[in-house]
Amino acid sequence: MASPSAAHAVQPLSLDRLKTACSTCGLRELCLPVGLSGEELDRLDNLIYLRKSIKKGTSIYRAGERFDALYAVRAGFFKTTVLLEDGRDQVTGFYMGGELLGMDGIGTEKHTCDAVALEDSEVCIIPFGRLEELSREMHNLQHHFHKVMSREIVRDHGVMMLLGSMRAEERLAAFLVNLSQRFLARGYSPSEFYLRMTREEIGSYLGLKLETVSRVFSRFQDEGMLSVQQKHVRIIDIPRLRALMGQRPC
Amino acid sequence: MASPSAAHAVQPLSLDRLKTACSTCGLRELCLPVGLSGEELDRLDNLIYLRKSIKKGTSIYRAGERFDALYAVRAGFFKTTVLLEDGRDQVTGFYMGGELLGMDGIGTEKHTCDAVALEDSEVCIIPFGRLEELSREMHNLQHHFHKVMSREIVRDHGVMMLLGSMRAEERLAAFLVNLSQRFLARGYSPSEFYLRMTREEIGSYLGLKLETVSRVFSRFQDEGMLSVQQKHVRIIDIPRLRALMGQRPC
DNA sequence: TGCGCCGTTTGATCCACGTCAACCGCGAAA
DNA sequence: TTTCGCGGTTGACGTGGATCAAACGGCGCA
Numbered sequence: 001m002a003s004p005s006a007a008h009a010v011q012p013l014s015l016d017r018l019k020t021a022c023s024t025c026g027l028r029e030l031c032l033p034v035g036l037s038g039e040e041l042d043r044l045d046n047l048i049y050l051r052k053s054i055k056k057g058t059s060i061y062r063a064g065e066r067f068d069a070l071y072a073v074r075a076g077f078f079k080t081t082v083l084l085e086d087g088r089d090q091v092t093g094f095y096m097g098g099e100l101l102g103m104d105g106i107g108t109e110k111h112t113c114d115a116v117a118l119e120d121s122e123v124c125i126i127p128f129g130r131l132e133e134l135s136r137e138m139h140n141l142q143h144h145f146h147k148v149m150s151r152e153i154v155r156d157h158g159v160m161m162l163l164g165s166m167r168a169e170e171r172l173a174a175f176l177v178n179l180s181q182r183f184l185a186r187g188y189s190p191s192e193f194y195l196r197m198t199r200e201e202i203g204s205y206l207g208l209k210l211e212t213v214s215r216v217f218s219r220f221q222d223e224g225m226l227s228v229q230q231k232h233v234r235i236i237d238i239p240r241l242r243a244l245m246g247q248r249p250c
Numbered sequence: 251m252a253s254p255s256a257a258h259a260v261q262p263l264s265l266d267r268l269k270t271a272c273s274t275c276g277l278r279e280l281c282l283p284v285g286l287s288g289e290e291l292d293r294l295d296n297l298i299y300l301r302k303s304i305k306k307g308t309s310i311y312r313a314g315e316r317f318d319a320l321y322a323v324r325a326g327f328f329k330t331t332v333l334l335e336d337g338r339d340q341v342t343g344f345y346m347g348g349e350l351l352g353m354d355g356i357g358t359e360k361h362t363c364d365a366v367a368l369e370d371s372e373v374c375i376i377p378f379g380r381l382e383e384l385s386r387e388m389h390n391l392q393h394h395f396h397k398v399m400s401r402e403i404v405r406d407h408g409v410m411m412l413l414g415s416m417r418a419e420e421r422l423a424a425f426l427v428n429l430s431q432r433f434l435a436r437g438y439s440p441s442e443f444y445l446r447m448t449r450e451e452i453g454s455y456l457g458l459k460l461e462t463v464s465r466v467f468s469r470f471q472d473e474g475m476l477s478v479q480q481k482h483v484r485i486i487d488i489p490r491l492r493a494l495m496g497q498r499p500c
Numbered sequence: 501t502g503c504g505c506c507g508t509t510t511g512a513t514c515c516a517c518g519t520c521a522a523c524c525g526c527g528a529a530a
Numbered sequence: 531t532t533t534c535g536c537g538g539t540t541g542a543c544g545t546g547g548a549t550c551a552a553a554c555g556g557c558g559c560a
Contacts, residue, residue, distance in 0.1 A: 082407050082408075082411055084411065084415075088415050090410065090411050090414050090415050092407045092410055092411075103399075103400055103403055104400060104403050104404050104407065105400070106396050106397055106399075106400035107397045107398075107400035107401035107403075107404055108400075108401075108404075112404050112407065113407065132389075132392060132393060132396070135386075135392075136385075136386045136387075136389070136392060137386075139382075139386070142382060142385075142386060143382060146356050146382070146399075147356055147357045148357075149353075149356075149396075149399045149400070149403070150353055150354060150355070150356035150357035150358075150399070151357035151358075152403055153353055153354050153357075153399070153402055153403055153406065154354050154357055154358075154362050156403060156406035156407065156409075156410065157332055157342045157354065157362065157363065157406065158332075159410055160340065160342055160406065160409055160410060160413060161332055161334065161340050161342075163410060163413035163414050163457060164340050164413050164454070164455075164456075164457035165334075165338050165340050165454075165457065167546080167547095168546075168547065198506095198507065198508090199507070199508065199509095200507080204414070204415075205414075206414075207413060207414035207415065208547075208548090209547075209548060209549080210507085210508080211508090211509085211510085211547090211548080211549085212546090212547055212548075214507095214508060214509055214510080215509085215510080215547090217508095217509095218509075218510080230507080230508075230555090230556075231507095417516075417517095418516075418517070448536095448537065448538085449537075449538065449539095450537085458517080458518090459517075459518055459519080460537090460538080461517090461518075461519085461520095461538090461539085461540085462516090462517060462518075464538060464539055464540080465517095465539085465540080467538095467539095468539075468540080480525090480526080480537080480538070481537095
């Protein structure tokens with residue numbers, strides 16, 4: 001249903017444009033526009049007018065490529081991976097609607113990881129130079145962008161904690177609780193969802209082998225904490241899962 | 251010895267002030283002022299006029315405390331640690347001269363880790379609100395600050411890689427090579443230095459137990475790659491150490 | 501409808517690192 | 531100078547997760 005203010009927009013192009021805008025995006029409360037006023041939103045809309053479809057298995061950018069934009073996930077699901085010279089690679093993050101990709105590239109002007117779609121997806125392109133420009137004029141935007149970067153750092157510390165001092169069960173529990181919360185924030189069920197990534201990708205992110213991930217899933221299921229079949233997960237006992245992720249080994 | 255330009259500054263306060271300024275700080279090429287012109291540097295000096303001494307073992311800030319400033323290490327050495335409810339804690343980083351601490355706090359306005367001095371140290375206080383203000387007016391400062399945050403993210407990805415897919419020897423090699431480079435960038439010897447942290451702190455950072463760290467040090471020494479006694483390290487074969495950190499297990 | 505592939509599950513075995521314990525050595529305090 | 535305590539080293543042993551291997555099952559494609 002078109003909003004009253006859009007009713008007199010007669011050109012299809014204009015309508016398309018409207019659909020692209022942050023101001024009408026369902027994810028604006030999770031994404032870059034958080035805290036912006038109506039007028040400010042309009043200015044951000046002028047900056048973010050390009051979108052791009054990314055087919056499953058293809059990448060937005062790859063390590064080594066020139067950095068010049070950030071990407072906001074509009075729809076779909078992504079992973080980022082870094083790789084060592086010897087071919088080993090590791091998943092460093094999973095990204096869903098409203099989350100920002102590409103901040104790793106600012107420091108060196110080159111991307112340092114690959115951002116790969118785990119399903120057919122769509123991203124909004126945020127030219128970084130213009131974002132800096134605009135955030136020089138818009139206090140709120142500037143501050144919110146700093147918050148987003150800071151949270152990425154805190155998230156990474158959480159993963160370091162997980163990789164450095166948690167056992168396999170605790171890691172998977174933490175992973176599932178985190179996914180659950182993020183689905184909830186996006187209006188999806190926190191207790192029932194489809195995993196977009198393989199066991200191997202989960203393992204890579206958690207510093208485990210796929211067999212271990214599979215075994216821990218089975219153990220959780222045996223203990224009645226959740227049910228899994230393939231990529232479909234239903235969490236039955238979130239409190240127990242949550243308790244597990246901060247518990248001593250013995 | 252006072253520099254010629256400071257010779258006619260008669261008030262002790264003024265001299266003190268001069269010593270505090272970024273413009274005369276030996277670390278300015280590594281720290282926040284990177285890329286600033288003379289006039290810009292002066293403006294930054296007006297912002298960063300407070301310093302603080304931190305005794306060994308005490309902290310600049312602790313998790314949960316209100317965030318309102320960043321801290322640049324002027325002298326000394328720090329670790330940051332996060333802790334789980336159950337008491338487990340983990341070192342998330344080591345910081346030396348010219349590096350910025352506290353960016354984790356921006357996102358939630360509360361610090362999320364403790365920043366503890368590993369030796370008597372000194373930090374410059376950078377009030378964050380004023381930094382945002384100034385970086386709205388100064389392009390270069392804004393961009394450099396974004397780069398610093400981005401590099402923190404990339405550094406964390408490196409640690410995640412290390413924790414998630416490297417063996418103990420590779421981890422310690424990577425750690426030593428990293429330290430070596432950072433000492434070099436600060437004009438110290440890249441091949442001979444004193445560790446400011448204990449084996450336990452190294453282990454915590456690398457996801458290993460102190461005994462393992464100790465054993466790997468001994469193994470490296472037996473193989474002639476370095477010599478260690480207590481906290482004194484002399485690296486004999488950097489190339490071999492470097493080769494080790496990107497090698498397959500077998 | 502049947503075939504083949506890839507992701508997953510499960511079992512048997514191995515090994516890198518953790519755990520537990522003893523001892524050493526340096527530096528601070530008495 | 532001796533003592534004490536903490537950080538570090540080293541050894542013996544245990545174990546969580548890796549590795550190797552086999553089989554399953556859902557899905558795309560012929």
